[in-house]
Amino acid sequence: MSNSYSLFFDIDHTLFSHTQKKVPSSCMDSLLKLKADGHKIFIATGRHRREMAALDIDWSFFDGFVTLNGAVNYDRDFSFISAYPFDSAARDSVVSILNEKRIPLFVFTADRMLANVDNEVTRSVLASISLPPPCYELPEEDEEIYQLVFYASREEEPAIMRNFPLCTATRWNEYAFDCVLAGVGKDSGVRDVLRALGRDEEHCIVFGDGDNDASMLAAFEKSVAMGNATERAKQAASFITDDIDDDGVQKALRHFGLI
Numbered sequence: 001m002s003n004s005y006s007l008f009f010d011i012d013h014t015l016f017s018h019t020q021k022k023v024p025s026s027c028m029d030s031l032l033k034l035k036a037d038g039h040k041i042f043i044a045t046g047r048h049r050r051e052m053a054a055l056d057i058d059w060s061f062f063d064g065f066v067t068l069n070g071a072v073n074y075d076r077d078f079s080f081i082s083a084y085p086f087d088s089a090a091r092d093s094v095v096s097i098l099n100e101k102r103i104p105l106f107v108f109t110a111d112r113m114l115a116n117v118d119n120e121v122t123r124s125v126l127a128s129i130s131l132p133p134p135c136y137e138l139p140e141e142d143e144e145i146y147q148l149v150f151y152a153s154r155e156e157e158p159a160i161m162r163n164f165p166l167c168t169a170t171r172w173n174e175y176a177f178d179c180v181l182a183g184v185g186k187d188s189g190v191r192d193v194l195r196a197l198g199r200d201e202e203h204c205i206v207f208g209d210g211d212n213d214a215s216m217l218a219a220f221e222k223s224v225a226m227g228n229a230t231e232r233a234k235q236a237a238s239f240i241t242d243d244i245d246d247d248g249v250q251k252a253l254r255h256f257g258l259i
Contacts, residue, residue, distance in 0.1 A: 013226065019245055046147075069185060103160060104151035186206075214232045225239070
């Protein structure tokens with residue numbers, strides 16, 4: 001269809017309910033209807049590919065993937081569309097922090113999730129959104145780094161980020177925040193995917209619930225914050241729907257006349 005839409009969904013608390021441990025049935029029924037009508041469906045997540053694999057979702061259903069908050073982006077076959085690795089100075093800071101083991105840090109390369117500390121806080125956060133345990137190793141010398149997750153309080157965040165002047169932080173938990181290159185976000189990842197696949201921005205709708213979705217929700221004319229979203233995400237969106245467990249995705253799609 002000539003006016004088919006591109007729809008980008010965050011995973012946690014937007015597409016995947018951690019209460020139900022699945023994609024809600026009303027949401028899945030709506031996605032199937034969208035696909036049948038010729039629309040394209042994409043993922044826009046802060047997760048790594050390995051973290052996605054831990055969830056009970058058939059990823060072959062989707063037409064492309066924005067991952068690691070826009071730092072690594074793929075087509076439907078998980079072939080690279082774009083990727084934004086850290087520079088050598090940031091990499092040196094990463095290795096130093098990993099070795100010191102003072103600050104719990106998870107490091108994401110294209111294929112691996114690495115960490116330096118296993119403690120009660122990291123285990124609790126991982127369990128809260130069904131994440132698999134990392135490898136407790138250092139990155140290889142030629143292994144590019146695309147995203148960091150620091151397990152630290154809001155008070156500790158500014159001192160940590162002084163080690164990464166060319167990066168930006170986005171908090172997604174009271175005890176954890178993401179770090180990627182400045183200028184990289186889900187908004188840039190969505191645009192990379194649209195451009196690579198010849199899709200236009202006019203017929204694009206983005207869905208999210210967290211602070212790391214705010215740049216994406218603000219960047220596109222049609223954007224949806226879940227009822228369970230953070231205040232920052234709600235302020236950035238053009239439409240606020242109901243909670244994920246109250247048919248929020250389905251209701252938003254009806255609002256935009258797509259189902």
